[in-house]
Amino acid sequence: MLEDPEQQKFLDGLTRDLFQLSIGDLRQGILDYAQKMEASQRNGFAEVFAHASGSLGYQPLASRIASGNLLEDIAGLHSRLEQGEYFDGFGWDEDIYDERSFGDESWAEELTDLFSMTSELFSTGELDKAKEAYERLFAILDLDGEIGIFSGPLCAADMLDLDFAINRTQYLRCVYELTPENTRASEVAHAWFENTDFEDAITLQDVDRCRESDLVDMDTFLPRWINELQARMQERPNSRVHKLLVEATLFSGGLDSLAELARNARVAQAELYRDWVVLVQSLGKDEVAVATAREALDILAEPGRTRAEIADILATLSNCDQSQRLMARREAFRSDPNLCRLVILHTEEAKRTNPAQSMRNEIDFFRSERRATEISPATYLALLILAGQVEEAINVVEAIPGAGRNIEAGQKILLPFLLLSVLEKPSVLPTTGSWLAQLWTGIDQIDSFLWNLQSTDFFDSSSEVAKLDRNNDMSLAAILMERIKVEQLSEEQRAARIRAAESLIERSVVQVVGGRNRPLYASAANLITSRLEVGYLTSDQSGAEHFATMLVSRFPRHRAFQQEMKRSRQNSKILQR
16 A cells, blocks of 8 residues: 555654654643543544554553652652663764754653652642652752763753743742741752752742641741851852842731841842842832932942942932932943943933933042042943043044954944944934944944843842833934034044044054954954945045055955955945946
């Protein structure tokens, strides 16, 4: 009998799709499909799976727990893994383009089932058995640091088809309930933090809610738990302990206790103040949040990201007046200067006063405080330009020998500014087919700008900063263009800026082509073409051509670069007019 080609194509495609799904995703997909079926279709559909489960000898988890010894099954898998029964070798995998362990990956399904059975034990109230089983299962995962045990492309925990946080939460509940009251806090802390591989976000509230009954003896547990967490914060502060400390403090005495904790903290005081501000704000108490944020800014003398975040939040509070908002934006920038905060501060200053003078005040502040080195090169150059100190920005870049972040920042911010500032009508520059326009729009694609614009570290997702500032059309290029429009350059100043731009282009091209960095040859060629486009737009074609010819002629043997240069010129609509 001939095989049906269409059927075979269907089966091949279905097989491929099924093998890309995890067991959990496959089960959920089948259940979702069954939920939409007509009543007449259900019996036949269910019989397919009843037949399959019978032929595979499937037993519900509860039956398997009752019929066998779970601890023996865990010990058996542990032994087989240690003996290397599931491991064939370690090597390169072309599919994932990385090294991995090869072998029989069925251990993952076995271990997933064992975790599921243990979770079932917990659900039936057999906490003592569940606790021991979980400890033995975690011991299996501890073997992951050794080669020759597990097989698979991922770490052992990630190979399991389960929500690992649920199992961890259940285990912590077992420890809590089975430990005597006088040692409970220390034992729970040990279980919680013993294995640093489990960087989960479990909270005490999760542990409380994983069973219908509430956690017992919380009145005596919380003070001891807070002491344990504070001791760990003193030894080695980290965000996980910090989060649990805030939670326990709120459980113990509410916002008043958190306020006392923040005011008396020796470690992570800024973070505690930030949490206090965010919580007050989340309760709709903006007036109190303003007072709390201002107190934090007064007390926290040292600059830093968290102090800046508090100022960011203060600026968005509805009860914050205009003068307070401007002060908050200034404090945010001074505490943790970056391009995003610079754009926000400049926008706020422009509503009230001469923004250039305000930018000069910021430069004076950082110089007087001897903190100029804390500003990234890109942010510092942008600040100088917005302050009207373009010559100083040129000097900063030219004074740095060789390559580095200053040269890169100069290429991405200072160079496009210099080139556009010599044009009579820079704002009508063609947006397509122009390397000069591409260089200009690239200002808002600078990594440090985009990172700060999108980072949850910069915008606290629980505050109004995320809602307000992420929705703003923040553009560094736009405010730099406004700066260009108010400038009145003499011919001598224009010539000086062209020379400075040529110097920047030359250094960048020599760095790339001289260093044989072929992936960047096209970018280097486009920089030269940008200078040619300026020459065309300012009727200085001969000067631009002379510069380009002299620079390209320094690399006669670099044919790949010569080809990129030719291609770059051909793709410029300005030069092809």
